[in-house]
Amino acid sequence: MPYAAPASEFRFLLDHVVNFDQVTGTDTFGDATPDMRDAILTEAAKLCDEVLAPLQRNGDEHPARLENGIVRTSPGFAEGFKAIADGGWIGMSADPVYGGMGLPFTLTTAVNDMMSGACLSLQLNPLMCQGQIEALEHHASDAIKDLYLPKLISGQWCGTMNLTEPQAGSDVGALRSKATPNGDGSYAITGQKIYISWADNDFTENVCHLVLARLPDGVEGTKGISLFMVPKIIPNEDGTLGERNSLRVVSLEHKMGLHGSPTAVMEYDGARGWLVGPEHGGMAAMFTMMNNARVGVGTQGIGTAEAAYQHALAYAMERKQGRAGGSGTIVEHADVRRMLATMKAEVFAARSIAISNAIAIDMSTATGDAAWKARAALLTPISKAFGTDVGVETAATGIQVHGGMGFIEETGAAQFARDVRVTTIYEGTNGIQAMDLVARKMMDNGEAAFALMDEIEAAAEAAKEKCPDLAEPVWHACETLREATEWLVAQELTDRFAGAVPYLRAFARVLGGYYHLLAALHGDDSRERLATVYIKRMLPEYTTLLAQVREGASDLMAISTDDLVA
Amino acid sequence: MPYAAPASEFRFLLDHVVNFDQVTGTDTFGDATPDMRDAILTEAAKLCDEVLAPLQRNGDEHPARLENGIVRTSPGFAEGFKAIADGGWIGMSADPVYGGMGLPFTLTTAVNDMMSGACLSLQLNPLMCQGQIEALEHHASDAIKDLYLPKLISGQWCGTMNLTEPQAGSDVGALRSKATPNGDGSYAITGQKIYISWADNDFTENVCHLVLARLPDGVEGTKGISLFMVPKIIPNEDGTLGERNSLRVVSLEHKMGLHGSPTAVMEYDGARGWLVGPEHGGMAAMFTMMNNARVGVGTQGIGTAEAAYQHALAYAMERKQGRAGGSGTIVEHADVRRMLATMKAEVFAARSIAISNAIAIDMSTATGDAAWKARAALLTPISKAFGTDVGVETAATGIQVHGGMGFIEETGAAQFARDVRVTTIYEGTNGIQAMDLVARKMMDNGEAAFALMDEIEAAAEAAKEKCPDLAEPVWHACETLREATEWLVAQELTDRFAGAVPYLRAFARVLGGYYHLLAALHGDDSRERLATVYIKRMLPEYTTLLAQVREGASDLMAISTDDLVA
Known part of the structure; x- marks a missing residue:
């Protein structure tokens, strides 16, 4: 399984797309210097590539099993977990008082993404531990904290x-x-x-x-x-x-x-x-924990998508077939190029959203600012649902790139699709995430959403001169989303719920366009080429999605169960 | 596994949507009277429900295996195959001279659809036999025909x-x-x-x-x-x-x-x-066979989608959760209703396309008319790719309807998704189907496509008074498809190939709208409600798809392999 954890992609994102400097500029996270950040990403990538990625197939081929009441884990998982624990990765963002590193959740999110791509089934364990650590930090008595947190953070217990x-x-x-x-x-x-x-x-x-x-x-x-x-x-x-x-x-x-x-x-x-x-x-205690866990699950989808993409790309660049020009491999075929570019553009979009979400969580933690808190809450269901949908869709495309080999288990392409499938379901199904977005997260009448749209439109306005072909579609998409949101917040809950899933995806499409635009503005030509694919081909999906939102619930609820059974 | 083969759905389709009478009005297929047709559908449905559906899980849980060079099949498959063979289902459309029933391929397609839903892994066997029978009928010497066809048609050999x-x-x-x-x-x-x-x-x-x-x-x-x-x-x-x-x-x-x-x-x-x-x-000999086999594989996708839909619906109508009104089951939730209605509308669309394709094949066989032959050739890649995409997407939605239970194998929802996954790959990947559509099937400069669009627009025109809300979007979508097709046939192959997959899907969307419109016109209110969901929510996807088509290949081919690796 070829897998190279995308540390340099995170460096680009942090520096040029999501403005990580605002996090390290706070008192709380002032220690996360650029050097520290680089060391974290480099070390985590090394662990992923050398220790965790080789375990990925083991988990699938030798499942965990129950023997006389004892769970026996897959070969190598014990050593993999120990390596994660010994590196301090479980408690990256945990309180230093109990042995944590106190680093921004943004960096934890980056590391979780890379670890998910390396070995999803093992990575789920430290992800659950992180959720528990957070819940205890916020809600447990000092006695419980003192007793449990050091052992959870060190990985002695999970x-x-x-x-x-x-x-x-x-x-x-x-x-x-x-x-x-x-x-x-x-x-x-x-x-x-x-x-x-x-x-x-x-x-x-x-x-x-x-x-x-x-x-x-x-x-x-x-x-x-x-x-x-x-x-x-x-x-x-x-x-x-x-x-x-x-x-x-x-x-x-x-x-x-x-x-x-x-x-x-x-x-x-x-x-x-x-x-x-x-x-x-x-x-309430569970929800504190679940919010960040939801970002974590979105990140699982993104990490798996990254791995499925790398896997498919490696296959496409090696597989000679037909009369393609250049290398003679299938990567030269327009349809294969379309699939690969789509996968890469989608991973970037979903990852940017999750990392922005993490930034908002860190800013909320550091400043206590209600606007940051609302931003984090708004983005959480989008990160979770879109990140995991991208995981499922990208893994499916990865199988397709492999052709017949994609259906054969030993290739490994199918495992990504099977593994990631649960992420759209657990930690609240993606339908529940969408309902959370249009109901609970819009109890402010859309204020947090409109504030984010203001930012997007301002950025698009500012980019219109330099990048009109990219900036204008993003501005227009955002404005259409704004109008749909104004409509949405005026509707009854059933009508909101009927359009919840397409609304969430339209929102993600617009956010993806925004971050791709920023990448094109602040990155090299390669970034601009990928942004063009996203903005011209994938962003326009918002029109269909918002048309669905505006249908409300009446046509759906008019379909009786008799109609469905017939 | 609840499964009821949808015989009555086929009766409706044949009578009210695809005009099966034109087939039985020919000399070749005059024997396929309404009584005969009803008996065929009823008997096949009985076989599916009583004999084949109970084998579905066996295939998954007890895979075929190789023992000392001998393939041992799943429990019950031998009896299942014998029941298919004894019913004469393998040679339904084969030449009566060799023991076949000489029935229209349209009826074979309906029966294959029902059998796919009942037990896909076993049904693949008679599907391969049908392809071989057809190839031999068209290309083999009399000696080979005499020796092999009777045994293949009877199921003594496969x-x-x-x-x-x-x-x-x-x-x-x-x-x-x-x-x-x-x-x-x-x-x-x-x-x-x-x-x-x-x-x-x-x-x-x-x-x-x-x-x-x-x-x-x-x-x-x-x-x-x-x-x-x-x-x-x-x-x-x-x-x-x-x-x-x-x-x-x-x-x-x-x-x-x-x-x-x-x-x-x-x-x-x-x-x-x-x-x-x-x-x-x-x-050439292989392609004769493969064309109908491609419709057969499309039908596998549709049959599996039907089964996944029925399975999800049964779960949703039984699962009590939350504060839903009515039955108190999750089918009352707007988002679940959305998923189920989408599944049902999608199955109808894909099935209508495949059955229309079969009608065109029968009319071509019976009349030798070049226009019918061209129609059949045009629809084949669409039936295959869209039918199997619908299979994959509907099975995925079925998992989602099940929530956590969807990821647990014993539920059976996951099996549909895993089984149907190969159908987008074998018999020519869906990418290859799309390239076939925009290249080989457009060597007539779009003549066959435009003839079909003329029919769709005429039907939409005629329906504008009775059903303006449904007819107008269909007309408009078809006209947009026509314009995109005119553009497409003027492009170089690489540009066509870059847009092939979205073009095929847009074509399928328009066809689905057309058949839903016909169903609304000629069926009861329930048909109109389902058509409304399709035409308002799913048809509009064509705009995004055709926008992608019009991008051509240049932005994709501008992305270098270095960009992809970075």
Whole structure:
């Protein structure tokens, strides 16, 4: 598997597209100097290329399995995880007080992207740990922080999230898991959870589960849910390991892909847990964590797209066929060139959006500014859904570039498509992301969206003289998006929801055009050529998408279930 | 797996959308009365529902495997194949002289669609047999016809196509397999072939391979290739089985899907073969067969899309979640309704195109009319590429409707996506279909395309009074397609090729709009509601697609391989 982690692409993005300097200009992130940043990217890329990428196929060919209640992981994954932990990559953005590096989330996002491309199924483990670390930093008591954070940050222990239950699915409020006070400050947690990623492993000495459950006096729905830390092995106060907790992996799922990542059904049978955050405040705590985890999942899509692109390009530049000119390889065929250019342009667009999202998160953290916070919240569902859609679509195109070889598993092209498929589903399906965008994230009547559009239009205006062919379509697309947004925020929820998915994609198309325009303005001719492909061929999709948005829900809801069954 | 073969949908299509009466009005197909047609559809649907659909998961869970040189097929496949053969379904359209039913290809297409939805991996076997039967009927000597056709039509033997070689891929002209005259009318065939679907099995007593190879005096390229019948076991003149031929299955591929269908590397080591068609005329013979096989593969995509749709709908109507009104199931959510309506509208569009294509083939067969022949040739790449794209996209949406369950293999949703994935690749990748459309099928300067557009616009004109909201967008889309086609036929090949894929899809979008309009005009309100969704939401995609077409190749070819690698 050829894979070279795109460190130089991130350097370009940070310097010339998303203005990383504004982050390092804050007091909070002043230590992330250009030298530090370069060292981080270089070292992470080295780890990806040399240690993680060689494990990618192992996960698929030798899936994690459950043996007598113990999860056995894929060959090499233990060593891969140790290398990630030893490099300090799990706690890159974690609090230095507990052993973290305190670096901007932007750099964590870049590193997560590169690691996803190298070995998605293993990378999911540190991604879950990062989510847990963040949740504990924000919501846990000092006692829990002191006990758990150092071990999670060092990778001695790892962490999971336990939200989903069979009957509840995306409707978390319907959960039935119960928590009963033990009278000693701990709680007895009982219930079954499904789809628990990396629920267990054979390389960390403990696994820490964050579990949503309802206290006896918890009301129905999301407002009666609390969050608990439920470790596999109960630590003593000094951090040494005590007794085994009453929880177990019931089974592992047989999945379409991501075989290296064990996905479990978990059973908690009066397991001891400790409250994280206030009673009945579990959803809020979970959401803090989930927002950044959503950016992380978007990044998984982008990283996989990058890897699928590199893989397809390598094949196309080697495969001789037909009477193509130049090298005689299929890369000379116009249709193959179209596929490859599309893949590359799409990866750039999705990656720019995710990195801008991370910048907004860092600026919000550093400044506390409500506008930055709103920007981060607005971009999160777009980063997640568009990044993972790009992952799925780019991996599919990668198979197509391979022709017949794409369908043969040993080529590796199919694995990208199978692995990345879950990313449009987990951490909230992309439909749920889109509904979040048009409902919750538009509770400000579109203020955050319009502020971003103002920026885009100003940049396009400023570029009209230098790059009219690129700037004008971007300006026009943004203005059309603005009009559609004005329409959207005036609609009932059902009408918004009916158009949510196309709206999110149209927004992403405009953002992609914006970042490609910036790249063309501040990069070399190669950037301009790629921006031209994006802006002329891919950006125009917004017209069809916004036409769909404007249809509202009535035609869809007019279709009865009888119509659907007929 | 819930699956109900859509026999009534075909009745509607044949009666109200594609005018099947014109086929049965010919002398050739006069026997296909409405009663006969209904009986065919009813019986085929019964076979699909009761015998084939229960085998679908077996193929995936218990893949065909190679044991000591013998291919062992999935449990139940032998019985399934026997039921298909005994029902006479293999030779539905074959010559009655050899035991076929002589029915229109349109009905074969309908039955193939239903069987694909029931069990794609098994259905591929009779599909290959049908291709071989057709090739022999058109090109083989009477001796070969008499010996092979009755056994192929009855399903006692089955047939394969051997085109691809490792170094040649889609460039068939680069093949290296050799044929040397034995002096007794037979030839010694030597070479290696790859991607041979259903190359062997354990349920027919013989397997007949049609193999492309080069005679000693064959020139380089496609003009020096001949076609040979190379049976696994050499039949005696009376049809009894003689000695084993010098050919073997080297290995079976480990594929992303379609595990029930053994895909082999074949080695021919001086195997005895007999010429089919003239010396050096192998490509022409192969193309006769491949054209209808391409419609057949398009139909595989559509059948799988139908099955994936039914599967997702059943899940959505059962899965209770959130605070949806009505049934309380997720089918009440606007975004789920959007996905399901899109799936259903898309299946109708693709199916109408394939069935119209089959009608044109039948009319060409029955009348010998050059315009029908040109119509059939024009529609073939569209049926193949759009049908299989719809297969891939609909199966992907089906996974999304299932949420987390879609990624778990036992649900079955993922199998549709994995199985159908190959259909956009085999029988000529969809890129090659698109290039065929804009080059070979436009060698008439677009005459056949414009004739079809005349029909569409006339129908839209006629419908403007009754259905202005649907007719006008269809007319306008068709006129835009016409203008783009006029532009296209004036371009160099590289420019045509760069826009080939979006052009084909735009053409399919317009055709889909046309057939949905006809359905709305001649069907009940339910048809009109579905047509509205298609015409308002999906048809408008043509604008973006045709904008891409008009970009030509220059921006793509300006992107250097250095740009791509950077």
